[in-house]
Amino acid sequence: MSTIIEFKNVNKEYKSGDHILKAMDDVNFTIDEGEFVVILGPSGAGKSTLLNLLGGLDTVSSGEIIVRGNHIESFNDNQLTTYRAKNVGFIFQFYNLIPNLTALENVELMKDIVDVNINGLSVLDSVGLKDHANQFPAQLSGGEQQRVSIARAVAKQPTMLLCDEPTGALDSKTGVLILNLLQDMSNNQNTTVVIVTHNAILAEAADKVIRIKNGQIESIVVNENPKKVADLEW
């Protein structure tokens, strides 16, 4: 397995008046292709900042972020946009589907910006929603919406899936279903999945667990034998 993501001495500071807040303090780690990575930490530890930097939504104050050999810390706005379009599949806590478009249209939406042949129906089928293809987000349950969101993210075959608390707004039973789906994608399709959560139980299912606290890496643990999501004790 090869390394596709590398954080080298990454720092991120926010200024508010005279006060400087260090959101990322000398962070170093690597992620291999196809890995199922869980990033854990309490609220305000810097989990989301890490994900935003990796996803190209925010830029570092210093340090390097290397994705498939590209130094994305040196990208300008336009390059970052293209990077997001081609490499990153986002899954949000609140799904962020486009309310004006049907499930199928939400998935096929990406056709407009990436050069990938997307078969929306088969992707929806892979998340079990083929029958709901023509429904609008508001007509779907939370779990269904999140599955559409996953379908949208994987349809363009990105380098990585970045998930910010993907089960945060779901009941636990549905949450398990979603996480299961994500783990399957990692295992069967060799998709790199990075999940940010404060739910420590998920650690047992991860290939790699990165714990952060106060903007610093607390520990990086590689699980030799990760459990199946379905087998976890919730």
Add this chain to the structure above:
Amino acid sequence: MAFLGIYVFAGFGAESFGFEQTADQYYTETNLADGWIYTSNLDDDFVDKVNNLSLTKDSERQLVVNSIADFDNDPDITLHFLEDDDISKFYVMEGENFNLSDGDGVWLDTRFADSKNLTVGDNITFEFEGIEVEKEIKGLGYSPEHVYQTSDSSMIPDYDKMGFAYMSYKAFPLDDLPYNVLLVKYDGNSSQYEKQLDDDLDRDYSSFQSRDQHPSFAEFRDETEQHKMMTDVIPVIFIIIAMLTLLTTMTRIIDSQRTQLGVLKALGFKNRTIMFHYISYGFWMVLAGSILGFILGPLTLPPIMFDEMSMLYSFPEWISGFDVSFVMVTALMIILSVVISYLACRKIVNESPSTAIKPKIPKVSTTGLLDKLGIWEKFSFNVRWNYRDAKRNKFRALMSIVGVLACTMIIVASFGCMDGFDEMKEWSYTDINHYSSKLVLNDNATTSQVDNIVDEVDGERLMESAIEIKVDDVKKSGVVTVLDDNELYSPTDDDKNPIEIKDNEISLSRKMAELLNVKEGDTIKWHIMGSDKWVSTKVDRLHSDPTSQGIVVTKEKLEDLDLNYTPTSVITSREVNDNYTGVNTIFSMDSLTDSWDEMMESSMSVIYMLAGFAALLSVIVLYNLGLLSFTEIKREFATLKVLGFKSAYLRKLLLTQNLWFTTIGFIIGVPLGRETLQYLWGTMGDSFYLNATISIKTLIITFIITYVASVVVNLMFSGKLKKLDMVESLKDNE
């Protein structure tokens, strides 16, 4: 929005009311004559007879002569020698007041003095009929009889080449002062007075002119009418759109404050307190805007026009008009805004705090007919998104369209006016009247004089006399044009093609037929002014004329009806400059079209201003509504940005919708603009007739203005899209 609406309404209103009030005040102050009686034998006996008429209130005599002042360019100066200075008084700006006992002084036209650098104390020499007089300038000022003045050498006012001067009767160099004009003030209207003159004086005078016929008075009154026509209707459309937009905006602002309102309610604020807070918030804004517009409109807009107008018309001072409608519209604006805030607030306040604190559940998109058609599959994401967004926000879409529509309407109507003026000119001075010179005959020109002129200039006789037409109880004045095998004058049909009037036919102009509510085959009664003989005739056909309404007949028909054929002018295809006995004035076609152009020019600035405000209106409506919808779709756009859509793509997304609305507004606006124009022509007065047409040029101009406005709005949002903070917007969750 409130500001702009009131600004335009009160501003343009102040302008056209200003014209009227400026003139009214000036005419009242200077006691402008109601009528002018011209005759060569103005002896005391005649004056007594006039004064004895029951309607006469006052009269005084003047000698009015044309003179040449002693300057290199031989300027034409109209001299007035006054018997008294109570009617049509000289309005002094500088120097001493007019003094009747001063035989050495002259009171001079201030604009002429300005252009010749003359001041009080200077001497000036005039020459008339071989007599030379030199006088000292005692005062400079204006005259109510010379608000608009032209001379033989220039059809348009040129203050370097002409002017007027007032002097006392004592200043006249000869013993006997041959007064030639009697200024009269009378009760009742001009036709009643003229009738009394006719009856009691046995037409023992050469002519009578009422105010309406006096060139200076009539020219300015026509100008005022012309402005009123545009400034009456269009600002009303403007204010209605302003109100509608204001109302939408206020409703949406309050809706967007929903959660805050909910929090206040949850914290235990009383409903009344909350409502009061939100209503007063809108109230103060609208109040401030309205009052600002109310004050600034009349303050800033009329001076621009007055500047333009003062080139043509001389008034000592131009005043901004005021009308009670300004106050009423302002008040209505404020009241409406309060009512609408109240309604919007009440809807939210009446909910329980637990529901009010949550955002309104977004409207759910549904699939409609269009989505089910096969063609839907072919639409891009852009089209689908915009279609559904518009469908989901029908009211916003409608308002945007109405905004653009009104803008289109105003521009089409105002530029259409310009087209119409051009069309009228072409129609009147090329299709109907196609002579080179028109020699207007004296009232007392003899047949042999006329014959002589016709021979000399190789001309045609034309008779145009004022008539009165009566059908049932409707009475209208017009003109009878009598043809005598004329080739230089051709009546036309609606398509401007010449028509032949047969010897036994009576043709009535289309506008007159509309006014009298008659059609071909109906019977009308009419008589020539100054004669009591009424004739009844059948309308055989209709003709169309843009500027003159009435009857066209041949000489043979007129004589059949036992009416006198008396030509009033001789028209010719030659350029005539020499004067002939029996000729009053000579008009060349060029001078006629020039003065037409000149008259229309001042309307241009009104048109440009209206078009400018219309574009501004469109920008404001689109921006306003766009801004409100932007806060609603911010999250969607942030998501799209996160997913990798470029800002340019998102801008295109917004532009597409604006362009749709613009296109729909444009398509509906053009015919509505045409209707507005038709209405405007209808209100322009009884003598004008024109079918509203929109030229390709106007269409293109309107198209460009509306679409540029739409793109400008889009550019305003492009900065916002670039700055859109993805991280923040995503956190901003329900």
